[in-house]
Amino acid sequence: MPKLSDYTLEDFLVDESFQRFVRENSDTDRVIWEEYLRLHPEKEATLLEAKKIIDQLYIKIPQKEFQYELEKFRSIVEANKINVPKERSSNRFKRYGIAAFVSVILLTTVFFGLKNYSSYSESKVISLVERTTERGRKSNLLLKDSTRIKLNAQTTIKYAETFKDDIREVQLIGEAFFDVKEDKERPFIVHVGDVSIKVLGTSFNVRAYPEENTLSVSLVTGKVEILKNGHIELTLTPNYEATLTKSSDHLIKSLFDPKLKLAWKDDIIRFEKASFAEIVTVLERWYDVDFIYDKDIDVEGFTGEFTRMSLENLLKGMSHSVGFDFKIEGRKVWILTK
Amino acid sequence: MELNSLFSVQNSEELDSLKKDLSIELTDVELWNLIRKDDSEAMIKLYKRHYHILYSYGMKICRSKELTKDCIQEIFTNIWASRRTLNKVKIVRSYLLQTLWNKLVGELKKNSKRNDIIQKQVYQSDIIFSHEDKLIDEENESELMKRLSNSISSLSKSQKEMIFMLFYEGLSYKQIAEKKSVNYQSVKNLSHKTIKKLRELIIMYALTSFLLFF
Numbered sequence: 001m002p003k004l005s006d007y008t009l010e011d012f013l014v015d016e017s018f019q020r021f022v023r024e025n026s027d028t029d030r031v032i033w034e035e036y037l038r039l040h041p042e043k044e045a046t047l048l049e050a051k052k053i054i055d056q057l058y059i060k061i062p063q064k065e066f067q068y069e070l071e072k073f074r075s076i077v078e079a080n081k082i083n084v085p086k087e088r089s090s091n092r093f094k095r096y097g098i099a100a101f102v103s104v105i106l107l108t109t110v111f112f113g114l115k116n117y118s119s120y121s122e123s124k125v126i127s128l129v130e131r132t133t134e135r136g137r138k139s140n141l142l143l144k145d146s147t148r149i150k151l152n153a154q155t156t157i158k159y160a161e162t163f164k165d166d167i168r169e170v171q172l173i174g175e176a177f178f179d180v181k182e183d184k185e186r187p188f189i190v191h192v193g194d195v196s197i198k199v200l201g202t203s204f205n206v207r208a209y210p211e212e213n214t215l216s217v218s219l220v221t222g223k224v225e226i227l228k229n230g231h232i233e234l235t236l237t238p239n240y241e242a243t244l245t246k247s248s249d250h251l252i253k254s255l256f257d258p259k260l261k262l263a264w265k266d267d268i269i270r271f272e273k274a275s276f277a278e279i280v281t282v283l284e285r286w287y288d289v290d291f292i293y294d295k296d297i298d299v300e301g302f303t304g305e306f307t308r309m310s311l312e313n314l315l316k317g318m319s320h321s322v323g324f325d326f327k328i329e330g331r332k333v334w335i336l337t338k
Numbered sequence: 339m340e341l342n343s344l345f346s347v348q349n350s351e352e353l354d355s356l357k358k359d360l361s362i363e364l365t366d367v368e369l370w371n372l373i374r375k376d377d378s379e380a381m382i383k384l385y386k387r388h389y390h391i392l393y394s395y396g397m398k399i400c401r402s403k404e405l406t407k408d409c410i411q412e413i414f415t416n417i418w419a420s421r422r423t424l425n426k427v428k429i430v431r432s433y434l435l436q437t438l439w440n441k442l443v444g445e446l447k448k449n450s451k452r453n454d455i456i457q458k459q460v461y462q463s464d465i466i467f468s469h470e471d472k473l474i475d476e477e478n479e480s481e482l483m484k485r486l487s488n489s490i491s492s493l494s495k496s497q498k499e500m501i502f503m504l505f506y507e508g509l510s511y512k513q514i515a516e517k518k519s520v521n522y523q524s525v526k527n528l529s530h531k532t533i534k535k536l537r538e539l540i541i542m543y544a545l546t547s548f549l550l551f552f
Contacts, residue, residue, distance in 0.1 A: 056540060
């Protein structure tokens with residue numbers, strides 16, 4: 001390698017860093033060659049000629065487009081980090097072994113978790129029923145006591161196959177609308193973490209997604225009691241909802257808008273002054289997609305209503321008023337800010 | 339390797355991770371080996387390092403932005419998806435360029451009626467600066483660019499190949515000498531001649547563009 005101060009045209013041309021500097025204009029390389037010019041101003045003409053020649057040899061991609069492609073790839077890599085398909089069968093056994101182990105742990109957790117929640121911790125055999133809706137799905141349940149439950153997407157509910165004589169208990173993760181069959185002898189209790197909702201006969205909505213900061217119980221008819229760690233904290237009457245902010249552990253009572261809160265069970269997506277992050281959370285769940293977007297995207301409270309609409313049409317509608325471009329590829333949605 | 343003696347490292351694996359900790363720039367082959375061990379950072383690094391070259395090369399072949407981007411994305415995605423079963427590769431960039439070439443030609447064959455032309459092309463240098471046989475429409479190209487491509491295509495085959503190895507594969511003189519089984523000095527000589535020719539062409543190009551403006 002010749003000394004930098006002796007660089008000829010040819011030396012510049014075949015220098016990897018110099019090639020990269022012209023081709024990609026990366027910060028690190030630019031700093032090097034700018035500094036070089038400062039130290040060797042006599043080389044400017046040669047350097048510029050070398051730059052001109054190399055410029056002709058490459059077709060460059062605009063920086064913005066490259067960043068977009070890179071982000072796309074980054075998310076592909078992230079998404080496929082764990083589940084590597086292996087080709088040798090011996091490895092497969094190992095994998096199933098781990099899967100079995102994990103599910104045993106999970107089952108144990110569920111079992112002990114349940115013991116903590118409920119009053120039947122003494123009973124030895126609990127036959128649990130578990131229903132889960134994936135993202136993009138909803139489902140209806142009819143329990144043996146004629147209680148109807150509608151599960152929103154990405155929700156899990158667990159309950160004993162046969163309710164006890166004196167109590168009906170379910171555990172919920174996610175969002176569900178309950179229409180509880182009245183039975184004065186057997187209260188119906190929904191457990192969400194250390195919060196319990198105790199009712200006799202009534203209809204109400206519970207929204208308790210673990211990834212969200214608030215948990216809310218919205219009462220439509222009847223009467224419910226909200227208990228925390230076994231103590232009654234609040235009593236709700238129709239049109240009121242209880243909201244627990246998880247970070248502050250603060251429980252408040254307020255009126256709610258049933259059109260907004262209960263829209264999901266009629267297959268309506270409704271936003272009111274929603275931030276982009278809120279919109280994304282709802283749509284990801286609803287359509288089973290992942291959004292890739294600039295966290296700085298600025299939406300000043302989006303309000304809108306969409307009834308049984310394809311994701312593409314919905315986004316088309318939104319993109320005009322909010323001002324973004326989008327691209328749907330399989331289960332991924334790219335949002336490009338204009 | 340200096341690091342070896344410096345830290346008395348036992349094997350190359352240890353050295354790789356040591357270099358990583360010290361954030362010393364890893365070579366392509368080192369990145370490649372880390373990818374085989376599920377290192378997603380290494381995967382992103384490799385992507386960043388070679389994307390621009392692949393893009394440029396792809397564009398020279400097919401002149402379609404979308405097709406080029408899609409093919410590049412697919413190549414890297416495939417590498418990541420099959421990382422546990424990847425073969426060892428000697429020169430990563432050459433491997434990537436070759437893969438892109440195969441992929442693009444496959445795509446073009448699918449979509450083009452001009453099979454004859456595509457089949458005539460061989461991997462690497464020919465395609466890069468041959469103007470006459472360009473595969474896809476050239477209406478978007480400026481008159482100046484056409485002139486330049488024309489003049490570059492007047493380089494000899496070995497000169498074009500030299501340009502490809504130097505500016506696309508990013509090989510050093512030593513590597514080129516090994517690859518072509520010729521001695522170092524003759525590589526240097528050819529490089530010198532090629533660059534001289536290239537320079538003349540560029541000057542000619544600058545002159546024509548000057549004339550065109552007036």
